[in-house]
Amino acid sequence: MNRRSPVSDPDPVLITDSASLAALCARLREEPFVTVDTEFMRERTYWPELCVVQLGSERDVAVVDALAPELDLAPLGELLADPSVLKVFHAARQDVEIFLLRFGDTPRPMFDTQVAAMVAGFGDQASYDSLVRGLAGASIDKAHRFSDWAARPLSPAQIAYAAADVTHLRRVYLALKERLESENRLDWVAEEMGALTTPATYRTDPDTVWERLRPRTNNRRFLAALRAAAAWREREAQRVNVPRQRLVRDESLLEIAATMPQDAAALARARGVSEGFARGKSGAGLIAALAEARELPDDALPELPRERSGPNPSPALVALLKVLLAAKAEEHGVAAKLLANGEELDRLxxxxxxxxxxxxxxxxxxxxxxxxxxRSGRLALGVQGKRVRLIPTGQDPR
Known part of the structure; x- marks a missing residue:
């Protein structure tokens, strides 16, 4: 379909009814790509509350009021699942998680301009503001960044702010796409989208969240109590829909796992735990979870973190790998952070x-x-001019 580029961006439209949304999504499904953003609230809840969805194309810019009464979002789900339309986001993880919760699957195919910018050499974590300035020649009005997006009605300023995100994003995407095509790197971005479009990326296993607390102990009974307490907190936070830290803070959870209180009075003595919480339904559930952990046989206790087999990596070799990483990132114009992290260098x-x-x-x-x-001695590092030089040694590692 041949289209002339518009002289100016289309005016944003506020969508509040199902018929208008269905018509919009039908038009967008004829486009090769659509830019997508969301506004949501999560400060007081475990689950994100979707408030606004912004959609943009060459012909349409729309702000969808996801809280409008009786609005049927099914056409949006069908658009996001349409394999013929590329969905373009910036820093997509939170947006994708919201759509996964709402529609049961992730949008696909997908293109994340933050990842693409790292592949294209814009640094380890290019901000949206900097990409808009550099690639779209525009600036973002930050006045409504911290708006209450759940309040209604939406103001004209909020609508304009929300619409601008997908308008700028369209230009950022086209500029990045052109650059990556010229460098034959679009397939690099496609590889990175694999994790972002996998539902498991966004699903939390309550029985493993204790590992994020990184307890420094060899006491497996304590680890069992921490595992039980953290799993209980995750499920309870989901059930009552409050942030996990608001339910029980990490430092309180560690203390509770260490003391393993057996009744409400003992639980209430833990710092950060109120008398009302300890004597209520949530406190009873936590005490019951700890009781189960207390009765676990030794062979059911969590295993201690496994130490790396063999000697620790040579700090000098790690340092050489870091130099090589920086050199290759510089050579290819790609963010070093995207190539490898410190743990991978240690393991190498x-x-x-x-x-x-x-x-x-x-x-x-x-x-x-x-x-x-x-690592095997077949390559050495030197300096030529102001750059690191890779020198084949001809050494046979055998």
């Missing part, structure tokens, strides 16, 4: 190879192969 230096993302796909071609060569 320790002789590990299995399960490292840096040794798969485009990362292996850009950095992984040379990292393996450096």
């Amino acid at each position: 230096a320790a002789g590990e190879s299995d399960g490292l993302s840096v040794l798969t796909g485009w990362r292996r071609r850009v950095f992984g192969e040379d990292a393996l060569a450096l």
Whole structure:
């Protein structure tokens, strides 16, 4: 379908009824791509409350009032699932999580301009503001960034602010796409979208959330209590729809796991725990979870974190790998953070190879192969002018 680029952006339209949304989504399903953003509230809830969805194309810019009475969002779900329309986001994780909760699946196919900017050499975490300035030649009015998006009616200023996000995003996407096409890197971005479109990325297992607290102890009974308390907190926060930290803070959870209170009076003595909480339904549930953990047989207790087998990695080799990483990132104009993280460099230096993302796909071609060569002595690093030089040694690792 041939279309002339519009002289100016279309005026934003506020969508509050099902018929208008269905008509909009039908038009957008004829487009090659659509820009998407959301406004939501989460400060007082566990689950994000979707308030506004912004949708943009060459012909349409719409602000969908997701809280409008009796609005049927099903056409939006069908648009997001349409394999013929690319969905363009910036920093997509929170938006995608919301759509997964609402529609049961992630939008696909998808393009995240934050990831694309890292592939295109805009730094480790290019901000949306900087991309809009650099690629769209515009600036973002931040006055409504912290608006109460659940309040109604939406003001004209809020609508304009929300609409501008997807308008600018369209130009940012087109500029990044052109740049990545010229460098043959669109497939790199496509590889990165695999994790973002996988539903498991956004699902939290209550029985493993205790690991995020990184307890420093070898006491497996304590770890069992912490696992039980953290799992209870996650499920209870979901049930009553409050943030987990508002229900029980991390430091309180660690103290409760250490003391394993058996009644409400003992639970109330933990810092940050009120008498009302301890004697209420939530307190009773937490005490019951701890009681179950207390009765676990030894073979059911959590295992201690496994130490890396073999000697610790050489700090000097880790340092060399960091230099190589910086050199390859500079050579290819890609964010070093996207290529490899510190844990992967440590594992490489320790002789590990299995399960490292840096040794798969485009990362292996850009950095992984040379990292393996450096580790085995087949590659050395030198300096030529003002740049790091890679020097094949001809050494046979056998």
